[in-house]
Amino acid sequence: MKFFLIAGEPSGDQLGAALMAGLRELVPAAEFVGIGGEAMTAQGLDSLFSMGELSVMGIWEVLPKYRHLKRRIAETAARVVAENPDALIGIDSPDFCLRVARAARADRPGLRVIHYVAPSVWAWRPGRARKMAEVVDHVLAILPFEPPLMQAAGMTCDFVGHPIATAQVAGPDDAALFRAGHGIAPDAPVVLCLPGSRGGEVGRLLPRFGEALTELRHHVPDMQVVLPTVAGVAGQVRHVVAQWPVRPLIVENGDQKRAAFAAADLALAASGTVSLDLAANRVPMVIGYDMAPLSRMLVGMLLKTDTVTLVNLVSDTRTVPEFLGRDCRPAPMAQALRRLLDDPQARQAQLDAMDLTMDRLGKGGEAPGLRAARSVLRAVTGPR
Known part of the structure; x- marks a missing residue:
């Protein structure tokens, strides 16, 4: 055939x-x-x-x-x-x-x-x-x-x-090795920055994500930002973050990315399937996304649901905060990230929604x- x-x-x-x-x-x-x-x-x-x-x-x-x-x-x-x-x-x-x-x-x-x-x-x-x-x-x-x-x-x-339901994820030992290998203290919060894999996404989202993470660091001074990326946009990513007050650890290697997800405590991510990668690793998240003005206007007119995050949709909850279009602004995203660090109930609600999502996607x-x-x-x- x-x-x-x-x-x-x-x-x-x-x-x-x-x-x-x-x-x-x-x-x-x-x-x-x-x-x-x-x-x-x-x-x-x-x-x-x-x-x-x-x-x-x-x-x-x-x-x-x-x-x-x-x-x-x-x-x-x-x-x-x-x-x-x-x-x-x-x-x-x-x-x-x-x-x-x-x-x-x-x-x-x-x-x-x-x-x-x-x-x-x-x-x-x-x-x-x-x-x-x-x-x-x-x-x-x-x-x-x-x-x-x-x-x-x-x-x-x-x-x-969904392939994420049976994907291999790194374990606690991998997370500990990742932290040790990069000089990150065992109790220091690790925050993933995930601005997408397309050049347009990186160009629009990464500066805003950087401002949000800089604001968050005022409240969490010992946090380490880790930025997994792909070869196609790695140069663009490095150029943008070179001026950040918060200097992220950029990782491209696949094994290092998996270990970073296992080591993470929190994530600021672009909308997309990455929310399911975070769910598989039980990493609480905040979602931010924006498009070019014309695309944003047309999609906004046609959107038929109150959420675009797959964890929210599959679990039939709204535990993952979203900041889309004009709402994709640094200050509210930083506030939402801070709440996930400070509020155990908000954090647990996301973890429960993630577990339900994985079950419904075919885990096991x-x-x-x-x-x-x-x-x-x-x-x-x-x-x-």
Whole structure:
């Protein structure tokens, strides 16, 4: 069997790699073509072009790259038609993946299309599900409340579990070694600063996060800020923090990042799946996020929920404070961080919500990559 996979972001690359491993376990002769990053390449994918070309978010951010992305959509769709796979599997990145699917289906109407990660129709633009159903047969959902929404729009859908539920996390010994290795006292508060993995996010959020953490340090003078980052924005991060009164410890190595999460007492983070990484490590958090002005205005008009933080949504609580758009300001974020350090009840409420979130995402069950692979095979071999 042959599968054409498309991932456009690091999180999608990880999902794709786990899915490839699951498919190969069930179908050892499975073949893979498409677009992915380092994780999918390690599973044997020869990416058609760099996945980084697709890592663009927000209307304002996409506009300068629109013509290039349009060419890439046409090139990718043509390759899908030429490869004639058993299924085209788009992994998140719906703006790109669904356009490729539509273009490929125009030439090959019988192409079976699967999409991994349901669009967040529960948050905004619910009509996307109906439009998606025009070109997608089956959806692999990573949040437990999504299948009914996809099925109502006319697609089949399985909840396959979220990868964070079975991810390896560092333990207390790793945390102690991390502190000792970086000269951090055992009782000094460690605060993670997580401004996102895209250049635009870093540019907008990191200066505000720095001001919030500087204010927090006036009340917690012995705290150590740790800033995990990725290679693509590491230079930008170092440039921004060079002028901070609070000098963060920047870590890029994967093992060091995992140890940092285990050692952390608190986090100030961009909105996104990182909230689930923090939940898996039981690190209380404050969420801040903003977009370019045009994107912020349009998303604000279309938003259908009172929270965008996944821990809040999956646990059906509102224990994680959010500061979004114009509310993403240093002083309120610093105050919320301070409360999590000073108020045991607020801290415990988050920890309880995190534990519930992990249970609902599939903790203790079969690996999501294998569950997703079984779902794909059922969709491919089942009736049209």
